[in-house]
Amino acid sequence: MFLARFIQYIKFEKRYSPHTVSAYESDLDQFTRFLNNPGNATVAPEPIITHPDQISYHDIRNWMVELIDQKLTARSVNRKMATLRKYFKFLLQEGVITQNPTSKIRSQKIPKHLPVVVEGESLAKMLDDDKIFSDDFPGLRDKLVVEMLFGTGMRLAELLGLKDSDINDYEGTLKVLGKRNKERIIPINTELRILLGRYSELKKSENFHNNSLTLIVTNKGADAYPKLIYLIVQKYLSNISTQNKRSPHVLRHTFATSLLNNGADLNSIKELLGHANLSATQIYTHNSVERLKSIYKQAHPKA
Incomplete structure (x- = not known):
């Protein structure tokens, strides 16, 4: 009860x-x-x-x-x-109990791990390669999935929840419903806007029976589901990465790390990712520090 x-x-x-x-x-x-x-x-x-x-x-x-x-x-x-x-x-x-038995429970200490990322330039080259993705609906849908995750940094659940109406082609933005039903606006680049337009036209021409309002759909027009997105990401990341972890979240990490490496400030990245506080975003600075160390060791005569 x-x-x-x-x-x-x-x-x-x-x-x-x-x-x-x-x-x-x-x-x-x-x-x-x-x-x-x-x-x-x-x-x-x-x-x-x-x-x-x-x-x-x-x-x-x-x-x-x-x-x-x-x-x-x-x-x-x-x-x-x-x-x-x-x-x-x-x-x-609700007045069902008078004392909270969890009040003395302490959280376990979580070891810090650097976010797993793929090389941004290699990913961009793969997305620009016409031979990688087929010209039919599944191929265009797969490319859109990878482009959306890498180009916006959105979470898997946010991608699955996107509706056709959340895309504002005129403004070049999309509306995302994040954790705790918090909405945020994410800008999209020109290439992604063009890809979205092509995808929408092809999606309409498929004449799916259920006419789903969800942006990402299966080959039969049903709402996409988590395993489908995982399989898509794993399939294409295997072209550029040998690491075991090839999940949608790796693309989110890659998005944030790429922005930071190219001069974006942490507060802007925080807003784009939909983090509640800056501490969650600061973990990406560690990847940038490791990158600088690597460059230093390669380039400095005293390294």
Whole structure:
């Protein structure tokens, strides 16, 4: 009952994305299973805990230890703890509980990793190569996917959520709905505008039965889905990169790093990426420092 109320709250009042709501449901279901059967959280036994006020700090701490023992990353553990914090904060506001058992839970320290990027110039050359992408609808759609991710730095979910009406060809901009339903405007370059025009015309000529309003669609005209975008990006990045990680987010990192290397200031990059604070954007400065070190070692006689 309480879980259902919480899910309704984040879905309709907080207006979280379907992906986020699904993640919250999964985390809370996993936690409930652990509480009712700590020895085997994959089995759903008879309920032992019937009210949230029976849940203690130690229960949550024990689940945290269980997750760590399962070799989950610190980031994954922290995300699940964030779900519990949100849930119990909601219960406290609703008067269901009188104390928040997550108040003493501390987040795991996340090791800092440099963002994985591909070489911007190689990527640009690949996109300009007419032999790489076919002239039919799938080929043009694939090229648009890679161009959009590299040319705007948008997230995967933002790309999937784009509608035809979000493109303003006259202004040369597009409207993106980011995290927490925060809208931002991103400029698009001339080549991308031309590509969008070609894609839109070809999309109309395909006469898809469902007439989806979503910008990126499948070969049959249905709304695109995450795995499709991953497969597209992996396919084309394999032409220029041998690294294992070839995801849509690599193109977002490449977008930000390219801007920084070419003189863009951090605040502008922050706005383009839709970051809530500057600290999230500052990680890209490390890549630039490493690049400068590499240039120094190659060029300086005393290096």
